[in-house]
Amino acid sequence: MHNPFWLHPFADPFLLKVRGRYYAYATEPEAHPASGSHVFPILTSTDLITWTAAGKALPALSADHFFYWAPEVTEYNGQFLLYYAVHYREEFSSCIRVAIADQPEGPFVDSGHDLTSTLVDWAIDPHVFRDRDGQWYLYITIEYTDPSQGLVGSGNAVCRMLDPFTLAPELTRVTAPSQPWQLFEAQRAAKGGRDWYTVEAPAVLRHGQQYYELYSGGCYYRDNYAISYATSATPMGTNDLQDSSWRDWSGQNGNPLLVSGTKQLISPGHNSLVLGPNNVDLYTCYHAWTAPDKGRFPCLDRLFWHGDTLWTPAPTAGTLPTPASPRLRELFEQPELSPAWQPQTGGWQIEQGAVVQQDEQTASAILQSRQLLSSNWVLEVNLRHLAGQGAYGIALHGKTGEAARLTLSPDGLLTWSDQGNSSSYPLPAETRLQAWHQLLLTLSGRILTIQFDGLPTHESVVEWTPDTFALITEQSSAAFSGITLTDHFRDVFLNELSTPAQRGWQEAPISHPTWLSDPIAWTIQDGMLTQTNSHSAIHTLAKGDAAISFEMSTAIRSVAPPEQLQDAAIGLLLWHNEADYRLIWLRQAQSGSGQLVVERSGEQPYVLLHNLQTPFDLASSHTLRIECRSHLLRIHLDGPELALLDLPAKAWQVGLTTRNTAAVFQDVWFIANNDGAS
8 A cells, every 4th residue: 555545636535435345535626617527536446555546426516616625425225425515606605415326436416405505604524424323413614703712713513414415403513613723824814814713624433432523624735734633422512503512632742633744745634534444444544735736645544542542653655554454355246156155055146246146935045155253253244135025144153053143124124043032123214125235243252243234233142153154045035245254353341241251351371370360350340351450460361363463452551559560560462372472561660661571481571672751651541552464573552663573473362461460451452464365
């Protein structure tokens, strides 16, 4: 992968992932396009590396419309809705409109709906967000012109969506301009000589119980343009444009900017968010100037969670690590089924990038995946109903005959059946099963979660180990596409009724006088995995299958009394067997600085790095992330790479460890990387 990833101007980039394929949309570079000419350039990719131009999205409106900005596309019940800003009459009259297409590459047709003119005279930068309860919201950029409310300029607001074409009448403040770095122009003549500040380009996501709005601020063509974010306990407050539910991020070490410019990439901003090919890695897509007046070019970088805060290396220029592949990735691009699949019953054929079971009379059609499931995974299957009155979906099978089924049926139910016990859930009332829909299954230890089109639907404890999966139909014809399988877990410990053992955490089996087996010391509380025993000993938990190439991360901190921190250490475990393991610790030195300590099996611990930070507080949260590829282990602390170690190229199981301290672990995640996956 390379930044910029497209060597032509492509401003305000928005990325959409649809059944394993990516579509990028950009602001129209022509300021006054002729009526009927097409606007909004589109790019396509299957891997985030190689991109192809795919024309433009939408015919321009009448000649009195101009400045077509910031398109964003969302999929809804088989249709693709393009929300965009367009000006009319004069520069400070702008509205948000919606266009519709049957395919993500268009052609789009304007729906005739103007969403915002009855609310405000000027609105740009639309962003659609769907919460876990199914409610849709439209975030936009408007003007805040009341000096008594803070700085004057543009800022972000939100409305509930009654349907894709209608907003509720309440417009609520999200992020108004409030900080000096957000200055667009001092004494701006077009605004009566007032100092004018800008906050724009909202992009919203939810992590745990918190909402995050990434936004851009400053002047898009000056070097103060940058990205920051705000947080809230609710996607929309209740106090209209005076609401204060959203709070700006306080920043890191006094710096309130998440992404700011460099000599190579100037004024990065207007970002969107998208998952990588493995359905796990989160990317931010933004534009930046490569030189003054050369245009804005699109870039991609990983976005990481450090507990409850965000971190990214962006902006990065040049060659970047290749996006991690899932273990199975099936777009059905070849005319015949690949060896990854074994038809057992039914008539399975590939048609237009999908595998189709055509016979609606077949009582039970099965297309078996040859991939064995690991102990932790995320599986995506996209599917749509074609004909028949029966069910269709996914089957899981165990080694000793256990079976479970996740199916959709024409009566509008999603049903999970496990060993004869069933739970059914009504799908959203507007659901058209003839359209494509996404099923996302995640297994972490023995806890299975199911999402339908991104909405949490079911969670249960599976008392057996799924070994394989299959696509199934029962007296129905259905199509399946965009299937990915990634070896992965992410534990955010929000369900305090679950146990570490249910999540798959087990103690490493080692016989050593300094290692203490104390399973009851590990508990889930307050959204964290807590090791409560501070006695002088090493405590460990391990999870998952061993892998040669992987990433792991967690936010950690000691909860021991201050007087005990001098002997405390917390960190990560790499486990091959009892005679071959690594402990990677953060430790607080007597000088007050931090140390990175490594212990190999059978050897004394040694300090790899002194003076990590001074002062270094082990009782404050730190994020430790490791990347293992081939024989190299990269260690990252609070974002940047800290050290590079040689590591034998063998399979390692990952885990958590403490020494002489109680500690908490937040947001623990693991991804097996599968370069060259099928």
